[in-house]
Amino acid sequence: MSDWFEKYLKVNITAKLTMIASVGMSWRCAEWFMSLENPTTAQASFCSVIMGVMTGVYGLYLGKEAKGKS
Numbered sequence: 001m002s003d004w005f006e007k008y009l010k011v012n013i014t015a016k017l018t019m020i021a022s023v024g025m026s027w028r029c030a031e032w033f034m035s036l037e038n039p040t041t042a043q044a045s046f047c048s049v050i051m052g053v054m055t056g057v058y059g060l061y062l063g064k065e066a067k068g069k070s
Helices: 003-011 013-035 041-069
Strands: none
Touching: 003 013, 013 041
16 A cells, blocks of 8 residues: 555544534534524424434444544
8 A cells, every 4th residue: 555545544534524524514404494484394304314313423433433543
């Protein structure tokens, strides 16, 4: 493997960028939902699913980081 690729794998940039993007998208979803005057059940369900998925993404990210440091 080349030297830059080994550094890339060591720093794990892809996982960090994916986590940052997921946080940004869930934040925007929460902002959108809070800006609605009369949210429907479907809109509330959509926001709930996004936040639930974010919980899973965060858990997977923490599990990956813990395994990578040992």
